[in-house]
Structures are given as structure tokens and as C-alpha cells.
């Protein structure tokens with residue numbers, strides 16, 4: 001049996017620790033609506049440390065918000081708590097999030113305060129949207145694969161028959177059989193691309209920058225548009241397990257699109273970071289390597305943005321629309337995720353490769369701070 005004092009102490013210790021562990025962001029405002037306390041989840045949400053936030057109002061931290069100050073003031077006098085399931089927070093860099101907010105009034109240190117609890121909901125919407133997109137992509141890919149498989153079988157026979165026929169006819173007539181063979185070969189290579197990567201990955205553990213450097217060399221050798229290639233690497237990223245050829249292919253497909261899209265000249269950035277707490281295929285992944293390929297070209301045409309990764313979706317008159325679908329398959333073979341954000345002037349393709357358990361970095365293998373590089377948009381200011 002625990003004594004009353006022990007129970008009290010236990011309760012107190014839980015009360016002190018819980019706000020630190022909570023996923024819900026908690027903010028306490030004083031009666032002038034200035035921030036007095038934030039828990040770590042609120043620090044992450046507002047991308048600032050509690051030290052920086054203390055004494056500020058939401059107007060100092062946010063460019064705009066749908067939090068209604070009048071309603072908060074009214075609540076202070078009436079004590080009537082309220083919830084709002086669609087509160088937007090817009091930061092000074094233009095980044096916007098949607099949160100669910102509950103406001104209640106509490107007495108702390110004998111004065112009235114406001115307790116705000118925030119839950120980010122657009123993240124949940126994004127995850128279910130991603131899962132839907134992924135399902136659609138898989139069905140489109142399977143349909144095309146099935147079709148490609150059916151086309152491939154007779155092509156072999158067609159080629160063989162044309163070859164045999166070629167032996168029976170005059171040299172002039174052979175021109176026609178060679179045409180048949182040439183076209184069959186063209187169709188076979190298209191069908192092979194439609195079938196997608198068919199080899200199992202050959203995994204090895206190494207530094208991702210090895211691949212990026214090879215890619216950089218390749219694209220620098222042939223650069224008629226005189227594009228500036230910028231490398232923005234986090235050199236502290238530990239080694240990770242992947243198939244070098246497949247990763248290289250996935251990145252090259254993305255880069256070749258960017259190079260094609262850039263009009264006259266422009267910039268292309270290869271960026272690496274450690275990303276924490278990302279959702280990959282519906283699973284929360286603690287640590288992953290993020291490789292971003294960013295260009296300042298015209299952006300993805302809006303009519304194909306939703307189906308960008310589907311096979312045969314192309315915005316260019318001579319494209320087959322297979323490059324990104326193949327990249328997606330290759331990244332999936334690594335249990336990773338390929339996504340894209342695009343607007344005119346900035347297109348970013350982001351590859352996330354999870355650290356599999358066996359080479360999950362420990363604190364000692366990670367450079368200070370690099371873990372937080374992508375925790376949010378930027379590490380929050382201390």
C-alpha cells in the first residue's frame with residue numbers, strides 16, 4: 001500500500017511530466033492574451049522555443065490566424081469554454097496549417113488564464129489523401145503491367161516470324177521485314193519500361209552522397225542549358241541501406257524532367273537532410289534520409305499534378321509518362337516515399353528513405369542538431 005504522501009508525490013510527478021510527452025500542443029495565455037507557457041508539442045507547432053515565445057501574442061508569432069481574440073476575452077469573463085475544429089495558423093513565411101482548438105479558462109497562480117489545446121488536423125487529412133493516391137497509383141500500375149505483359153508475349157513470335165520470312169525473300173523485300181523487326185524492337189523496349197523494374201534490389205549499406213555525386217557528375221558533363229547545379233548536403237547523414245543503381249535511376253528520372261522543364265536556364269538543387277517523424281506509407285518512421293531535388297522552372301502543369309506518378313501521365317508532347325512512375329516503384333522497393341510539391345518557380349521532389357532497424361543511427365552517430373533539421377520547416381529558434 002502506498003502512503004497518502006507517496007501517492008501525492010506520484011501524482012505530482014506525472015502532472016509535471018505529462019505535458020512534455022503530449023502530442024497535443026498546449027498554450028497558456030494570460031489575461032492580456034500573451035503567451036505564458038507552451039509545452040514541447042506547442043514549441044514544435046509554432047516553430048519557436050518556449051523561451052522565445054514567452055510574453056508574445058499570437059500576432060507576434062503568426063502572420064494571420066483565425067483565432068478570435070474577442071471570443072477569448074469573452075471567455076475570460078464568462079468562463080464559457082469553446083472548441084473550433086477549423087482554425088488556421090499562417091506563419092510569416094507563408095506556411096499554413098489547420099488545427100483543432102479547444103479554449104478553456106483556468107485559474108493559475110490566483111489569476112485567470114486561458115488554456116488552449118491544439119491538434120493538427122491537416123496532417124491527418126494529408127495522410128489519408130496520400131494513402132488514397134497510393135492505392136490509385138498501384139491499381140493504375142497493375143493494370144498497365146498486365147496489359148504490357150499480354151502485348152509482350154506475341155511480340156517475340158512476331159519478330160521471329162519476320163526474321164524467318166526475311167530469309168525467304170529478295171533483298172529488296174527484306175527492307176520490309178527489317179522495318180517490322182525495327183518497330184517490334186521499339187515496341188518491346190516500351191513494353192519493358194511499362195513493366196517497370198523487375199529485378200530485386202541489390203542492397204548495400206553506404207553513404208547516399210556517393211550516389212548524388214555520381215549523378216552530379218553525369219549531369220554536369222552534359223549541360224547544354226548551362227543550369228547551375230547546387231549541392232546542399234548534410235554531411236553528417238549516417239550510412240543507409242539501399243540499391244545504388246536503383247536509387248541513381250530514380251533520381252536521374254526526376255532530374256531529367258527538371259532539366260527538360262527549365263526553360264532557358266535555371267538552378268537545380270540537390271539537398272539532403274535527416275528527417276524525423278515522417279509518415280511513410282501510413283507508418284510513422286522515426287528517422288529517414290530526405291533527398292530533395294528542387295528546380296526553379298515553370299512547375300508541374302496543374303492538370304497532371306494529382307496523377308503525376310501514374311504511368312502514362314505526361315505533360316510533354318514527346319514524353320511517355322513513365323519516368324516518375326518508375327522512380328516511384330524504385331523508391332517503394334526501398335520502403336521509401338517519393339512525393340512532390342510544385343508551384344511556378346519552385347518544384348521539389350522529395351525522396352524519403354527510412355533507416356531500417358539494423359542501421360538506425362544512434363545519438364552518437366548523428367551530428368548535433370541534424371536530427372532536427374527537418375523536424376518542421378526549420379529547427380526552431382532557441
Ligand SMILES: Nc1ncnc2c1ncn2[C@@H]1O[C@H](COP(=O)(O)OP(=O)(O)OP(=O)(O)O)[C@@H](O)[C@H]1O
Nearest residue numbers: 257258261299300314315316319320321322323324
Ligand atoms: N520538375 C518538373 N517541372 C515541371 N514539370 C515536370 C517536372 N517533373 C515532371 N514534370 C511533368 O510531369 C510529367 C511526367 O513526368 P514523367 O517523367 O513521368 O514522364 P515524361 O517525362 O513525360 O516521359 P518519360 O520520362 O517517360 O520520358 C512530365 O511530362 C512533365 O510535364
Ligand SMILES: [Mg+2]
Nearest residue numbers: 253257323324
Ligand atoms: Mg520523364
